[in-house]
Amino acid sequence: MELDFTTVLSRWPMLRDGALLTLELALIATTIGFAIGVACAVGRRGSVRWIAAACGFYVEAVRNTPFLVQIFLVYFGLSSLGLSLPAFTVALVALSINVGAYATEIMRAGFDAIPRGQIEAGECLGLSRLQVYWHVILLPAVERVYPSLTSQFVLLMLASSVTSQISTEELTAAANFIQSDTYRAFETYIVVAVFYVALSLLMRAGFWALGGAVFPRRRRLGTVI
Amino acid sequence: MMGGHLNAFHLAYLANGAMWTVVLSAMAFLGGGVAAFLVALCRISPLRIVRVASGAVVQLVQGTPLLVILFLAYFGLPAIGFSVPPLLAAGASLTIYVGAFLGEVWRGAILAVPAPQWEAAECLALSRTQRLFQVILPQAVRIATPPTVGFLVQIIKSTSLASAIGFVELARAGQIINNSLLEPFLIYVIIACVYFALCYPISRWSRRLERSTGFARSARVAVP
Amino acid sequence: MTDPVVRLHEVHKSFGALKVLDGVSFDVHRGEVAALIGRSGSGKSTALRCIDRLERIDSGMITVCGHDVADPALKLRALRLDVGIVFQSYNLFPHLTVMQNIMLAPRSVKGLGRAEAVDLARGVLAKVGLADKADAYPEQLSGGQQQRAAIARSLAMQPKVMLFDEVTSALDPELTGEVLRVIEDLAAGGMTMIMVTHEMGFARHIASQVLFMHRGRVWEAGPPAIMSDPATPELRQFVGSELRR
Ligand SMILES: Nc1ncnc2c1ncn2[C@@H]1O[C@H](COP(=O)(O)OP(=O)(O)OP(=O)(O)O)[C@@H](O)[C@H]1O
Ligand SMILES: [Mg+2]
Numbered sequence: 001m002e003l004d005f006t007t008v009l010s011r012w013p014m015l016r017d018g019a020l021l022t023l024e025l026a027l028i029a030t031t032i033g034f035a036i037g038v039a040c041a042v043g044r045r046g047s048v049r050w051i052a053a054a055c056g057f058y059v060e061a062v063r064n065t066p067f068l069v070q071i072f073l074v075y076f077g078l079s080s081l082g083l084s085l086p087a088f089t090v091a092l093v094a095l096s097i098n099v100g101a102y103a104t105e106i107m108r109a110g111f112d113a114i115p116r117g118q119i120e121a122g123e124c125l126g127l128s129r130l131q132v133y134w135h136v137i138l139l140p141a142v143e144r145v146y147p148s149l150t151s152q153f154v155l156l157m158l159a160s161s162v163t164s165q166i167s168t169e170e171l172t173a174a175a176n177f178i179q180s181d182t183y184r185a186f187e188t189y190i191v192v193a194v195f196y197v198a199l200s201l202l203m204r205a206g207f208w209a210l211g212g213a214v215f216p217r218r219r220r221l222g223t224v225i
Numbered sequence: 226m227m228g229g230h231l232n233a234f235h236l237a238y239l240a241n242g243a244m245w246t247v248v249l250s251a252m253a254f255l256g257g258g259v260a261a262f263l264v265a266l267c268r269i270s271p272l273r274i275v276r277v278a279s280g281a282v283v284q285l286v287q288g289t290p291l292l293v294i295l296f297l298a299y300f301g302l303p304a305i306g307f308s309v310p311p312l313l314a315a316g317a318s319l320t321i322y323v324g325a326f327l328g329e330v331w332r333g334a335i336l337a338v339p340a341p342q343w344e345a346a347e348c349l350a351l352s353r354t355q356r357l358f359q360v361i362l363p364q365a366v367r368i369a370t371p372p373t374v375g376f377l378v379q380i381i382k383s384t385s386l387a388s389a390i391g392f393v394e395l396a397r398a399g400q401i402i403n404n405s406l407l408e409p410f411l412i413y414v415i416i417a418c419v420y421f422a423l424c425y426p427i428s429r430w431s432r433r434l435e436r437s438t439g440f441a442r443s444a445r446v447a448v449p
Numbered sequence: 450m451t452d453p454v455v456r457l458h459e460v461h462k463s464f465g466a467l468k469v470l471d472g473v474s475f476d477v478h479r480g481e482v483a484a485l486i487g488r489s490g491s492g493k494s495t496a497l498r499c500i501d502r503l504e505r506i507d508s509g510m511i512t513v514c515g516h517d518v519a520d521p522a523l524k525l526r527a528l529r530l531d532v533g534i535v536f537q538s539y540n541l542f543p544h545l546t547v548m549q550n551i552m553l554a555p556r557s558v559k560g561l562g563r564a565e566a567v568d569l570a571r572g573v574l575a576k577v578g579l580a581d582k583a584d585a586y587p588e589q590l591s592g593g594q595q596q597r598a599a600i601a602r603s604l605a606m607q608p609k610v611m612l613f614d615e616v617t618s619a620l621d622p623e624l625t626g627e628v629l630r631v632i633e634d635l636a637a638g639g640m641t642m643i644m645v646t647h648e649m650g651f652a653r654h655i656a657s658q659v660l661f662m663h664r665g666r667v668w669e670a671g672p673p674a675i676m677s678d679p680a681t682p683e684l685r686q687f688v689g690s691e692l693r694r
Contacts, residue, residue: 060425060428063424063428064382064421065382065421065424066381066420068385068386069416069417069420070417072409073413073414076409080410102447117536117538118540120536121536123503123525124529124533125529125558125606126530126554127553127557128558131557135542135557139544140543140544143544152447155448161292162386175293176296179296184304185296185297185300185301185304186297186302186304187301190301193293193294196293197285197289215544217543217586220586223588225544
């Protein structure tokens, strides 16, 4: 049997739209997930017991169950609450919840790596609690874990393929449609795999550029804090 | 199995699915472990071409969702004339996937063995293979154990995607039961709990190992 | 005589069962340099940390520039605007350049504008002899340079009193000198200072009062001359052992 990629590539508009939706899902979930991660990492380190416990439970629950199951839980959970949301929104909620838990663990490791003396130095300079958190803890912590964090966000983009299971029309769903339409399953999935690899590289390049802009030290010295 | 309520039969069906999840995970770990070992060796090969080529393959696999690899194996291969049953498709896909990720973890562990150890072994006039197997790997195994145990959790979770190609493991068993029960939320809560029961002890174990071996707990990335 | 800048009166402090400060009292007046000496574990660092309220005291009284440090309602920010502290381990912020390290607090605590803060930073950098390192990151500096940058960072807040906790202990002898010279300049400029130090020669040379701590108390205090002619056997033994180091 001969390989025929042209049939698949002639569905370019559908592939492109799928890829864009995948990217959109990934970027929005990255933003929300990062915010969740910072908030829960702070909560987990905080002195309020029940908040720390709740954040801990959230992280363990997400990290020890498959994303596929989480999507269905969110999907059916929301609909049993009487909310019938579009698949895209459900996917976004599930992805954000998921990546938020991983980001929490990563941020927590970043916070833990800040020496106590740094925080004292900030306090002694008269910085407020919030200012200490921002300047002395958060920024260096993010700089330190930036590689882990961004790798996690790329994995999140790849995980968004699972949202095809609730009919989000992202890249994998587009592939499923194209292969059933063209009977070119092998070529379709090869093409889509290449798309995903390209999206991964694109995200990495984007994070690299962003890191250079946000962390001038890293750009100039290239060393780890 | 057209019952209106969750009954013993459903639970037995779920238990059977859970068993297949474990079997598939074991297959993935064994197959993936062999693949990972080869990947790790290739990635530290003295031959540049081998290092670069294996690095490229790892990047390709790590840049592709497991779901797409599964579809490629299960739907793609038959389309070009190789028919594969779901178990084989799932096992092979997971092997490739685990090989790429675990291979990099193990490579990191090998490289984490302090450089003087390599030099010391070299001074003893051991051949490269002897150095690797008698001096470096035994130490690398200690370093690699906690993250490898942690990765078991990722493997168990990943097997849930085999449901998408119709392999009846835990997640698929749940879907099938739901077709007759129509209580999706309840069923997925139960399934989530079963996965949690499988994964959480291993997570704890991995963390305990991290602490007891004293290898610095780094912000590690995990496949969702 | 004016009120002392720093006054400790019968200060007690324990960590669990361990009594670290057991009734410490001393006064430091404007422009004075007090050298706090004593064996490891005698409570010198703890005393300094209590002055800047990094630790809370169990009983007694501490006043610093008119602030009642033991008062639970103390405005920490007001205290820390008046007190500068420098630690043995520099504690520069690694992700910021020297300049940014120095400008951070003046800008976010005092609300200075950028230009003003830059001027201020250049001024203190010149004082510690680091004008050419303004844009370096801490990891690019030697230990002595890092410590001088840390001193500059404290000075930029224009504190009324400076606390130094063994600021040269982590440094090689060559680098110790450059840091001590900066402190000497500060003393000459009339800065009120309390310094914990193991540099006996330097203490003798610069201090207006020497406080020898032993077992959580000020065991012996007086002008630097007490180091040559100790009244207590404990100080005699301590000075002897320090000389042999
Ligand atoms: N946060 C703390 N918790 C418990 N014990 C402490 C704490 N800080 C200090 N200590 C103990 O208090 C005692 C005095 O410590 P301190 O650091 O004040 O001594 P020091 O005179 O500065 O000694 P050194 O010359 O070694 O710096 C020591 O026994 C120390 O172990
Ligand atoms: Mg001390």
